[in-house]
Amino acid sequence: MEIRLEKFSKSFGPVKVIEDLDLNIGDCEMIALLGPSGCGKTTTLYAICGLHRVSSGRIWFGDRDVTHLAPQKKNVGVVFQSFALYPHFNIYENIAFPLRIRKESAADIERKVREIAQTLHMEELLERRPGQLSGGQQQRVALARALVRRPDVLLMDEPLANLDAGLRLEMRSEIRRIQQESGCTSILVTHDQVEAMSMCDRIALMNEGKIQQIGTPDEMYHQPRNKFVASFIGNPPISFADGVIEDNRFVAEGLSFKLPDKILGSSMAAGQKITVGIRPEYVHPDFNTTIEGEITFVESQGREILYDLTLTSGLVFRSIQSGKRRGELGDKIRWGIDDGSVLFFDEHGDRV
Amino acid sequence: MDRKTNWPLSIFLLIISAPILIMYFWLFIDSISEINIESIWPEKFTLRNWRFLTEDIPGHGSVWTATFNTTIFTASTVAIVVALSSTAGYALSRLKFPFRAQFLGVVLLLHSFPSITLIISIFLMLQLVGLFDTLIGVILVKSALELPFGIWIMKGFYDTVPWEIEMAGLQDGASRFQVWYKLILPQIMPGIAALAIFSFMAGWSEFVLPLILAPSSEARLLSVYLAGLMIDDYLSDFGLFKAVGLFYVVPVMIFYLFTQDKLMNIYGGGTKG
Numbered sequence: 230m231e232i233r234l235e236k237f238s239k240s241f242g243p244v245k246v247i248e249d250l251d252l253n254i255g256d257c258e259m260i261a262l263l264g265p266s267g268c269g270k271t272t273t274l275y276a277i278c279g280l281h282r283v284s285s286g287r288i289w290f291g292d293r294d295v296t297h298l299a300p301q302k303k304n305v306g307v308v309f310q311s312f313a314l315y316p317h318f319n320i321y322e323n324i325a326f327p328l329r330i331r332k333e334s335a336a337d338i339e340r341k342v343r344e345i346a347q348t349l350h351m352e353e354l355l356e357r358r359p360g361q362l363s364g365g366q367q368q369r370v371a372l373a374r375a376l377v378r379r380p381d382v383l384l385m386d387e388p389l390a391n392l393d394a395g396l397r398l399e400m401r402s403e404i405r406r407i408q409q410e411s412g413c414t415s416i417l418v419t420h421d422q423v424e425a426m427s428m429c430d431r432i433a434l435m436n437e438g439k440i441q442q443i444g445t446p447d448e449m450y451h452q453p454r455n456k457f458v459a460s461f462i463g464n465p466p467i468s469f470a471d472g473v474i475e476d477n478r479f480v481a482e483g484l485s486f487k488l489p490d491k492i493l494g495s496s497m498a499a500g501q502k503i504t505v506g507i508r509p510e511y512v513h514p515d516f517n518t519t520i521e522g523e524i525t526f527v528e529s530q531g532r533e534i535l536y537d538l539t540l541t542s543g544l545v546f547r548s549i550q551s552g553k554r555r556g557e558l559g560d561k562i563r564w565g566i567d568d569g570s571v572l573f574f575d576e577h578g579d580r581v
Numbered sequence: 582m583d584r585k586t587n588w589p590l591s592i593f594l595l596i597i598s599a600p601i602l603i604m605y606f607w608l609f610i611d612s613i614s615e616i617n618i619e620s621i622w623p624e625k626f627t628l629r630n631w632r633f634l635t636e637d638i639p640g641h642g643s644v645w646t647a648t649f650n651t652t653i654f655t656a657s658t659v660a661i662v663v664a665l666s667s668t669a670g671y672a673l674s675r676l677k678f679p680f681r682a683q684f685l686g687v688v689l690l691l692h693s694f695p696s697i698t699l700i701i702s703i704f705l706m707l708q709l710v711g712l713f714d715t716l717i718g719v720i721l722v723k724s725a726l727e728l729p730f731g732i733w734i735m736k737g738f739y740d741t742v743p744w745e746i747e748m749a750g751l752q753d754g755a756s757r758f759q760v761w762y763k764l765i766l767p768q769i770m771p772g773i774a775a776l777a778i779f780s781f782m783a784g785w786s787e788f789v790l791p792l793i794l795a796p797s798s799e800a801r802l803l804s805v806y807l808a809g810l811m812i813d814d815y816l817s818d819f820g821l822f823k824a825v826g827l828f829y830v831v832p833v834m835i836f837y838l839f840t841q842d843k844l845m846n847i848y849g850g851g852t853k854g
Binding site: 275278280299300301305306307309310311313314315316317326327330331374378 | 743745746748749750751752753754755756759764767768
């Protein structure tokens with residue numbers, strides 16, 4: 230089932246939360262609505278499933294206009310952040326609830342519940358009550374309840390936020406597996422870029438009610454459209470340095486290198502302000518464009534070591550390197566950056 | 582919670598509740614003895630005080646009519662209060678409608694009104710609509726006065742049920758009514774139970790309203806019947822009075838014994854849902 234949002238807007242009273250949002254989601258695709266809290270991602274999700282009224286614009290499921298359809302009339306499965314299991318039912322009844330409401334026959338209900346329980350490896354839980362289950366098990370039940378009616382669309386609102394770290398990793402691949410097996414068009418709302426990158430086919434990064442960029446995880450990482458996308462995607466985050474163009478070179482205090490041809494070919498003129506973004510893996514002792522400064526932070530993450538390199542001008546570059554330790558806190562060092570992998574942003578924050 | 586008996590605390594509580602226990606004990610002793618003012622301990626036990634169970638007391642009618650009336654009165658009050666509070670509480674907790682906040686404020690204000698201050702206007706209103714001296718009239722008045730408390734209690738219980746459960750229910754295809762009935766209501770059952778018990782006690786012990794609004798013998802409640810015995814100058818039979826008093830209080834005591842743990846929910850503010 231394809232989903233299309235056309236100029237979708239949502240306001241609460243006088244507050245415009247989302248304005249003219251366009252989004253196309255392909256059949257069987259899993260897309261992440263990623264963004265900081267308060268960016269409108271959950272609001273968008275609730276509008277798609279019909280819990281929030283749409284202020285203006287249209288929402289399409291395939292060629293069906295579902296903009297003002299009540300949630301009961303859309304075949305949408307939702308996994309809520311708190312799982313929202315029904316505490317007074319056992320697990321079997323929790324999963325069977327959507328089918329009971331549809332008045333399906335007892336035999337059908339039995340068959341479907343057993344089937345989905347098998348897919349999610351939770352047959353032994355059916356007689357228990359939600360309160361007796363661990364977070365991960367509750368998560369599975371919520372997923373089973375959403376999937377048992379074979380929904381056209383599966384929506385998940387921060388499904389991993391209430392799980393502990395180890396379980397989160399496990400459920401990440403589990404959800405992805407189930408989504409691919411069911412072939413259900415899915416939307417995942419999350420504020421965690423790692424979740425979005427690892428689980429989804431594409432990511433729609435939102436900020437302040439607008440979509441900043443839509444793309445595959447690789448596109449988002451290597452070709453961010455603006456500074457916000459560049460800084461939001463990537464962990465440890467990208468470092469920025471402001472400078473100007475002089476003699477076909479980028480010049481900032483303590484950092485200068487020749488601009489690549491594609492930048493020179495664009496409309497950038499001498500004297501213009503420009504910002505460079507350098508991902509931490511492109512700051513390394515072996516790279517040619519030198520920067521000199523002091524190590525102001527070192528953190529070992531086991532396989533990799535994270536450094537903060539502070540230049541005398543005050544600019545800070547993050548560096549992440551595998552292998553042996555290249556310096557200690559307070560060391561004066563002379564490292565380099567890979568100027569071929571630098572991202573350039575104009576004064577408005579858009580990438581050049 | 583630690584269920585082991587805390588002996589020092591139990592003894593302490595026993596001591597401070599001793600006056601009440603002794604009074605109940607004496608009520609029981611008096612009801613089965615001939616009262617002798619000169620000695621504390623009765624000299625002669627008798628069942629004569631309990632004669633009201635089988636015969637009418639002259640000038641006061643049958644105790645069974647009063648008991649029947651009281652049962653009807655209490656049951657109706659409970660039914661009305663529970664039905665209206667559970668629906669009004671839901672609306673106030675979950676629905677958006679004009680003047681919701683003001684409504685809540687007014688309900689609270691009504692709760693703080695001592696009902697006795699309203700008695701004259703209620704009296705006049707009942708006279709006007711022709712419900713004075715009828716059981717239905719008192720039932721309506723008592724229910725109305727109990728409602729503000731009930732609505733607030735129920736709203737509190739509804740507030741503890743997460744919104745997401747309701748949203749999940751809608752998403753699973755249930756109508757708003759089905760969500761309320763099948764998903765939300767079962768979760769506030771402790772609240773409903775507590776409110777039912779509370780209004781049962783309030784109804785059973787109500788005295789002033791029926792005394793003023795339903796004084797005649799056909800509509801008389803037990804509390805009024807009992808008071809009638811006491812103020813009857815021609816029948817200064819305190820043994821009888823105490824036996825009827827015991828008869829009146831026993832259902833409440835038995836009821837309380839079985840439901841006290843549920844009643845505690847209401848004072849917990851429903852935080853445990």
